[in-house]
Amino acid sequence: MKTEPQKSEAITLTDVTLRDGLQAESKTVPLDSKLQLLNLLSQCQFNRLEITSFVNPKWIPQLGDAEKLCESWFKKGSTQETMAFVPNTKGCERLLKFPIPWVSCFVAASPTFNQKNVNCTIDESLKEIESIISVAKNAKRKIRVYVSTVWGCPYEKEITASHLEPIFQKLSKSGADEIALSDTIGVATPSTVRAVLSQSSKFFPFSKIALHLHNTYGFALANVQTAYDVGVRSFDGSLGGVGGCPYARGATGNIASDDLRNLFFRQGKLKNFPKPEIEKTLDYLRNELGLVLNSSLSKIQEKGGSWYGIE
């Protein structure tokens, strides 16, 4: 396993506020506000934004406006790289009407979580992923597969290497461009992150791995640092840490993408921190959308403090 990553390997930050963040919020954000949020996020210099999900609106009414959002957004001709989630091939076909370069889809490491979430077995999900990949590749799109509940499941509790092995095995032959190892309920620790990455490295190079962490117990930044030290360079977050997990009561949102950027910025691994743009977007989430923010930076901002070391 590679232990000393090259310094030149660039970090990729994906902000998932509009998808993972908003889908877990109980209130539905109106289309105009989402477009405004998307416009603000596109100025925050994230490498990629996950902007919506082409699910059945009956399942996730918060994201029932995927087409309308994309129709308005892509008229503007923004150069921001985007990604959107699809639950199945039908969703993928809806996505392909828009110039979205990244298609994301899902399988859970926990059989019960998979069943409750998409109403099918893991094997059925992996089959569906194969067909999504073939449809998306035909249209020259890139694919991210989220493997959720990698570090723990609200129903089955512990997830072991034997849960992960057959999934990694199949996905390694699937043609997916990126595997997002996801700590859906936020229970990973640095040592379990190390263990899973050691296992995943037998199937995927670190350049194909992304880490999607939630921060329920406050370990997410430590987990990011551990993964970085091992060789991972792609990380997800939501601004201000908005969101949660509708299937696990008390689970908090994603790691905050503002804190994530600050961690790398402070260590000189990212050159700039777009302070005015991030401040403005945090303000919008808090004051216009009325969301509760959990990031360290947003709390300092809320109290009128200054961000030490960020000019």
Ligand SMILES: [Zn+2]
């Ligand atoms: Zn998530």
